[in-house]
Each structure stands twice: as C-alpha cells, then as structure tokens.
Amino acid sequence: MSSPAAVRGQEVRGRLLAAAAELIPERGWSAVSTRILADRAGVTPSVVHYHFPSVQAVLTEAAVSAMRQMLAVTDEQFTAAATPAEAIDAMLASIERHSGVDPLSLLFVEAYLASTRDEHLRAQIAALVADLRHRVGDWLAIHQVPDPAATAAVLAAAIDGLLLHRGLGSSGEGTAKILRRLV
Template sequence: MTEKAGTMNATAADRGREARRRLLEAAAELIAERGWAAVSTRMLAERAGVAPGVVHYHFSSVQALLTEAALAVMHDLVEQAGAGMERAHMPGEALGLMIDFLTAYDGRDPVSLLFAETYLAAGRDEDLRRSLGEVVTDFRRALAGRLAEHQVPAPDATAAVLAAAIDGIMLHRALGPGPDATDLTAVLRRLVAPTEPGPPATEQGDTP
C-alpha cells in the first residue's frame, strides 16, 4: 500500500504518481483543445507519454479522469482569485482583478475553454455538476463578501452578475474582437459603484 511509503516502493510509486499527474495535465489540455466528449483514451496516453493501458490503471474511467482534471484546474484558479481579492483594499482594485482576468483569459485560451467545456459536461454528469456548483458558489461568496465590505448594494446578486458577465464576455470574445477591454471595464464599474451621482451608498432595499 502507499501508506507504507518508504519501504520498497520508492521509485515505482513515484513513477506511478508522475504518470498520474501527467495524465491529469494532458486531460486539462485536451479538454480545451478537442472538447470534453472528443477526448479519448489513446489521445490522453499519447499526450502524457504513457501506454494506453495506464489510463485505466490510474483512473476508473476516462470520465473520471476528465472530471478530476477539470475540477483541479478550476479549484486552483478560484483559490488564486480569492487570494488576489484578499489583497484588494478598494472596490476599484477588486474590479481591477476582474479586468486582469479579462485580459489574461480571452475566451480562446485553454483555461477559458476548459471552464466552458466543464460547465456543459456538468449538465450531463450529476457528480460533476455538484462539485462544480461548489466551486462557483465559493467564488461568488468570496466576491460578494468583498463587495459587501465596500458598501456595494445587493452584494450577492452583484457578485452573481459580475461573475456571469466575466464568463459571458470570455465566451463572446472567443467569437470575435468585440469592444475593447477598457471600455468593458468602464461599464462593469457601474455595477460596483456604491454611489455615483447623488444617492447614498446605504443598502437600499430592492423590493418595490
């Protein structure tokens, strides 16, 4: 067993974990390149530089491999984004972070495509949907908490719209140029501006 590490399985177990890691890496790449449903066992093996049989040795199925790989990438990114927001001290900064995302991920990069592919795959896989839902909820909660500190009204709904807008913009940008990122920034700023012209920044009830 691996729990008895240190005895005899030094290089063997290490090589095994390395192969597993490379398979996860290859899966993340191929999901973005070919699409979730088009990733095959042999494709993964070739990209990872292992024999085809290794895939089903380390993972119960191709679906399981794809799921674990996608969730790992997304979890890492959300955690990284959360840490970034932790350092933001002004609402403009928090939004600036969003803008950084917009410039870093243009909708056709591997990360954006992995996100979108996983969203869709989640609609056809119960376990994946639940796990992915947690990731998105975590991100929204972190963002909403940050917005609330900066007196942005309706922080929950604002965070949801902001997160959705980011994803949607990435999706649309994959299709063509569209408006400039700085122009989009100015528009998004309307969402997080606690007070612009006259009214105070207090939490005003949105109930009519």
C-alpha cells in the same frame, strides 16, 4: 517517506491529468478517448484505468483542478484590492490574457458544456462558483456594497460571459465602467 512505486504512481497520475488538460481544449471533451489520453501521457491505456475509474474521471479532475487554480488567482487579485472599484479592475485584469479561444478558456467552455450532461461534474463546478461568489460577497459586504451576495453573483456571471463573448470576437469595451457602477 514515499516508496519509489508511489512516487512513480503520482508522477504518472500527474502526467495523465496534464495530458487531459491539454486534450480537452484541443479536441473537445467528448473526443478524448482512453487511447488518445494514454498516448499523450506516454503510458499504455491500461494505466489510465489503473489510476482512474474512467476517462471521464480524468477529464473531470483535470478541468476542475484548472478551474480551481484560475479562480484562486482571480480571488486573490480581487480581495487584494483596496476599494470595490479596484476590485473590479483586478477581476477584469485577471481575464485580460484570455482571448476566449486560448486553451484555458476553451477548457472552461468544454467543461461547462460537459457539465450539462454530467451531474458529478456540474456539482463540482457549481461548488467552485458558489465558493467564489461567497468569498467575493463577503469581501463586498466588508466594503459596504449594497446586496453583496447578489452583486457577487452578477460579477461572477459577467466574468464568465465576458470570456465566452471574447471567443466570439467581442472586446467588452466599456465593461469596467459599467461593472464599477454595480459596486
């Protein structure tokens, strides 16, 4: 059984991570300060540094956690498909609710951009992408898709690109037909 202090500590840590996940798309990665994060989470600035070594650490954990959750859903939908063509449709359906300027899309964009200046963040995002590509590649191999690892890499990049382009107003019309040709 956890002590009341440990439970409170976990609750505060969760509030800090939730606040970070909200603030990244609202303000941009570099505009989130200790004070702003603490205010949003309803704690004092010293509490931020009690639970995390830096604001960057909070932002990284919040972003990577959100990315991991979205990729898990996408992976589940993809691997539940009976055929490669259905898997493409499932992947595209998993991003359909994202406009490219919704909070989760913006969190991804901000994290990708921040990773160009933060090796630790880049390594964590790269590990998530590599894991997804590996799982999708294995599934494609089972379904006898030629060159499954390279195809998985192209599919992962295409999904990222489609989300990025949605933020610019592109609809991606006809994409499913083209991606189905890959598999």
